[in-house]
Amino acid sequence: MGTAETEETEETEEFLLPRSHAANERLHALIPGGAHTYAKGDDQYPEHLAPVISHGHGAHVWDIDGNRYIEYGSGLRSASLGHAHPRVNEAVRRELDRGSxxxxxxxxxxxxxxxxxxxxxxxxxxxxxxxxxxxxxxxxxxxxxxxxxxxxxxxxxxxxxxxxxxxxxxxxxxxxxxxxxxxxxxxxxxxxxxxxxxxxxxxxxxxxxxxxxxxxxxxxxxxxxxxxxxxxxxxxxxxxxxxxxxxxxxxxxxxxxxxxxxxxxxxxxxxxxxxxxxxxxxxxxxxxxxxxxxxxxxxxxxxxxxxxxETHSLAAAMAVQTTYVEEGITAQLHALGARLAVGVREAAASMDVGDHVVVRGRASNLVYATLDENRQPSQQYRTLFLRQLLAGGVLAPSFVVSSALDDADIDRTVDVVAQACAVYRKALDAADPTPWLAGRPVKPVFRRLA
CATH class of the missing domain: 3.40.640.10 (Type I PLP-dependent aspartate aminotransferase-like (Major domain))
Structure with a gap:
């Protein structure tokens, strides 16, 4: 079991991802941008804290350093049923031996x-x-x-x-x-x-x-x-x-x-x-x-x-649609997102940062804003927030839910958000989040210079 799953600390200096850091260096040496999608780039994460994924199942992913995370925004919103969904995988397997x-x-x-x-x-x-x-x-x-x-x-x-x-x-x-x-x-x-x-x-x-x-x-x-x-x-x-x-x-x-x-x-x-x-x-x-x-x-x-x-992808799409209709997945996404939104808002309010950590969007597609002491969008405060979430075992560039999440995942996420908000409050009181960044801020995807 890795650091992200087992330790609940307010400060994050001891949370390190050495294998992921080395893998990111290899990625940049061979792949422009270090990823095949700009939104997955390590510039979107705190410096040296961009986990490289080993595998995923349901609502959880594991990085190559051995840490397990509750994951949000799975596959840039693509894996809305969770990773390795059995109904989808079975449909794909049926086609693999039949030619693609x-x-x-x-x-x-x-x-x-x-x-x-x-x-x-x-x-x-x-x-x-x-x-x-x-x-x-x-x-x-x-x-x-x-x-x-x-x-x-x-x-x-x-x-x-x-x-x-x-x-x-x-x-x-x-x-x-x-x-x-x-x-x-x-x-x-x-x-x-x-x-x-x-x-x-x-x-x-x-x-x-x-x-x-x-x-x-x-x-x-x-x-x-x-x-x-x-x-x-x-x-x-x-x-x-x-x-x-x-x-x-x-x-x-x-x-x-x-x-x-x-x-x-x-x-x-x-x-x-x-x-x-x-x-x-x-x-x-x-x-x-x-x-x-x-x-x-x-x-x-x-x-x-x-x-x-390709036959296996079309089979996956058919299985997804059947699952959505027969299992009421859209309603599940809305229910999970609503529970998460309430919990995050209450956690932020309890730490007196409710006007700074702001959850927005439809319950099935939640995003969050990180605002500074003047209530303006801040990449520095986003970096602080992401660092704390990662250290608590939550991988959340957004709060977009998958149906694989359960109530325990949501409750754990809310606990980690509360811990992150406590640190956020300290940074706001100091009017300077820099001591909690441990590196450069995360960057917007669309920018002129690298």
């Missing part, structure tokens, strides 16, 4: 499509891929083809849509992307229909689509999504919902199923495969068919990926 990829479609492709469209009945056709960026970029391309318009309007308040140039060019990490590409992407604020209409009027007949996450850490204002639907129709735009996060966590049919507003196109991923690589572009038949063979118009290169229909 063929020169023609497998019967599993139509079965997976039927299962998906039964789960998301607001869509009429679906095409599978391996990651969210492929799906969102295909949606944008399809919208441009259908409308004959060049510009894309993205929601400025949502952090990520794609690794492709049309989005990344709008971030501080825009190196290598021509300005001509970035100039075609416009932004609109979430929840503000008037500002969005002004944008569409200013670029009359130029905007191919509006793309946004239908909800994130804030619920959509009353009538907002329906108003956006009306705006898109009136201005001839394609309305795209990025449901990578909201899919399954808001309802089995995503936010569109919960709020009753139907987009023209929507994209799903993350929870869809419970860690296996699968994403989906879904939507109106007349649009989706533009990427098919049964029409007489110019063809759209919609999605064509060698590994897009």
């Amino acid at each position: 990829n063929f020169v023609r479609p497998s019967i599993l492709e139509v079965e997976a499509a039927e299962r998906f469209l039964a789960t998301v009945p607001t869509a009429e056709m679906v095409k599978f891929a391996k990651n969210g960026s492929d799906a969102t970029t295909a949606a944008v391309r399809l919208a441009r083809a259908a409308t004959g318009r060049p510009r894309v309007a993205i929601c400025a308040d949502h952090p990520f849509f794609s690794t492709d140039d049309w989005f990344i060019g709008t971030t501080p990490m825009s190196a290598g992307i021509p300005a001509a590409t970035t100039d075609l992407t416009l932004t609109f604020p979430y929840g503000d229909l008037a500002a969005t209409e002004q944008l569409l009027n200013r670029h009359q007949n130029e905007v191919a689509c509006l793309i946004l996450e239908p909800a994130t850490h804030t619920e959509p204002p009353p009538g907002y999504l329906a108003g956006l639907r009306e705006l898109a129709d009136r201005h001839g735009c394609v309305l795209i919902f990025d449901e990578m996060i909201t899919g399954f966590r808001w309802s089995e049919a995503g936010a569109q199923g919960l709020y009753g507003v139907v987009p023209d196109l929507s994209t799903f991923g993350k929870a869809l495969g419970n860690g296996f690589a699968v994403s989906a572009l879904a939507g109106r038949r007349d649009l989706m068919e533009r990427g098919g063979l049964r029409h007489s118009r110019d063809r759209v290169f919609l999605l064509s990926t060698t590994h897009g229909a």
Whole structure:
């Protein structure tokens, strides 16, 4: 048993991860950024305290130093059933000995499509891929083809849509992307229909689509999504919902199923495969068919990926959807998240940091903010908070729950949060968290310089 599981100390200098530190050095020597996803980089964690994972089961992961953690935000929200879920693994195992990829479609492709469209009945056709960026970029391309318009309007308040140039060019990490590409992407604020209409009027007949996450850490204002639907129709735009996060966590049919507003196109991923690589572009038949063979118009290169229909990933997706529906997983996520949110808020209030450690978001998708003495977002205080959580055996870049958590995990997390908040209070009283950082602060993913 490792340090994180067995020791409950207020200070964290003695909590070390020597094997993880050495492995991170190896990772950086061979892999740009030291990870295959920037959000998993060691710059997102306190210096020398970025655990390298050995394995995971359910809601727990073990690092190569032997420490066990209660894990939140599993696989960047992808493993919402927990790691190595038996129902998903069994479905995958059944396909592994049957071959994973063929020169023609497998019967599993139509079965997976039927299962998906039964789960998301607001869509009429679906095409599978391996990651969210492929799906969102295909949606944008399809919208441009259908409308004959060049510009894309993205929601400025949502952090990520794609690794492709049309989005990344709008971030501080825009190196290598021509300005001509970035100039075609416009932004609109979430929840503000008037500002969005002004944008569409200013670029009359130029905007191919509006793309946004239908909800994130804030619920959509009353009538907002329906108003956006009306705006898109009136201005001839394609309305795209990025449901990578909201899919399954808001309802089995995503936010569109919960709020009753139907987009023209929507994209799903993350929870869809419970860690296996699968994403989906879904939507109106007349649009989706533009990427098919049964029409007489110019063809759209919609999605064509060698590994897009690997049988084991599609089997995983089908098992995930069945599990969600039959076991009421979305309701479980909301119940677990609600219990956690209450506990964290009470713990923070008890240590007089309730205005500084702030839990936000839908119960199934909780995040937290770390605010300084002036109640402004602080990377330094985030670093302090993360160090204390790690030392207490909680790996929590967010508080996004999986259904594998149980009440004991939640209670233990709340205890660790209370300990972290006690240290947080000391730093606030000192008006300087530096003595508790033991190194550089964690950094935002999107920044111009490394």
